[in-house]
Amino acid sequence: MGTGRFVKVASLLLCAACGSVTSAGSSNVETDGSGGTSAASGGSSGGSGGGVVVKSPGLVDDFEDLDLINSFGGKNAVYHDDLMPPSSIALDLTVAGSTLPGGSPKAAARISGVMQANVGPQYPFCLFELPLNAPAGLNINARAPMRQLTFSYRAGPASVGMVHRVTLTEQPQPRPSGDYGWFIWSFTPTDLSWHKVSVHFPGYTGTEPVLTQSYGVPVSWEAYSSQRIYSVTFMTFSGPSEPQKFDLAIDDVMFE
Numbered sequence: 001m002g003t004g005r006f007v008k009v010a011s012l013l014l015c016a017a018c019g020s021v022t023s024a025g026s027s028n029v030e031t032d033g034s035g036g037t038s039a040a041s042g043g044s045s046g047g048s049g050g051g052v053v054v055k056s057p058g059l060v061d062d063f064e065d066l067d068l069i070n071s072f073g074g075k076n077a078v079y080h081d082d083l084m085p086p087s088s089i090a091l092d093l094t095v096a097g098s099t100l101p102g103g104s105p106k107a108a109a110r111i112s113g114v115m116q117a118n119v120g121p122q123y124p125f126c127l128f129e130l131p132l133n134a135p136a137g138l139n140i141n142a143r144a145p146m147r148q149l150t151f152s153y154r155a156g157p158a159s160v161g162m163v164h165r166v167t168l169t170e171q172p173q174p175r176p177s178g179d180y181g182w183f184i185w186s187f188t189p190t191d192l193s194w195h196k197v198s199v200h201f202p203g204y205t206g207t208e209p210v211l212t213q214s215y216g217v218p219v220s221w222e223a224y225s226s227q228r229i230y231s232v233t234f235m236t237f238s239g240p241s242e243p244q245k246f247d248l249a250i251d252d253v254m255f256e
């Protein structure tokens with residue numbers, strides 16, 4: 001990753017979806033438009049006809065409402081580098097969602113595009129950011145009693161065998177860990193099926209996925225998580241030797 005500025009393109013790509021933006025705010029109370037409950041919430045209630053769903057306090061987005069506003073009140077967006085030629089990333093909120101048990105099958109967020117070759121000193125990037133609507137940083141621990149981030153993904157052919165990352169990104173400034181000192185977990189889809197994964201917070205010592213700091217000045221996870229979490233971000237891996245297509249659907253992003 002380099003220092004190229006992020007280029008916000010979501011507003012251009014998603015004008016159709018913008019019309020359905022709701023004011024979900026940070027209460028995690030949304031209307032689903034159907035009167036039903038959200039299978040992704042794991043704790044929904046009140047769905048017996050009013051169309052009001054009380055979702056898990058840890059839910060970031062299940063994409064069922066087809067809008068850009070996540071359950072923390074942040075506005076989801078995609079970004080890419082401004083190299084010559086630039087990488088590209090499109091966001092499609094109309095694709096089918098997770099059909100896994102407990103999944104929310106109505107819709108998911110699909111990111112696809114082309115990341116340019118790693119030519120340095122500026123490096124290509126393509127990001128899908130789900131901001132948590134906390135400019136000053138957020139204490140995530142109260143919403144993650146099991147100390148994990150869970151999400152589902154399904155690769156299109158272009159993303160099979162390609163490394164992707166999910167990150168818990170620090171608030172932009174000040175950033176004690178330094179640029180890109182984020183907590184990340186990398187994954188490489190091996191097929192075209194939905195997969196659900198829970199990524200444990202640092203400190204976990206088992207064999208399941210766990211977040212680790214990417215690089216930068218080492219920081220305490222406890223300090224980071226208690227006041228500095230800014231977004232959940234999905235990204236392609238920087239470093240291909242030639243332009244590389246990607247195609248990944250994401251669903252049911254939640255802290256647990």
Ligand SMILES: [Ca+2]
Nearest residue numbers: 062097104107
């Ligand atoms: Ca969904």
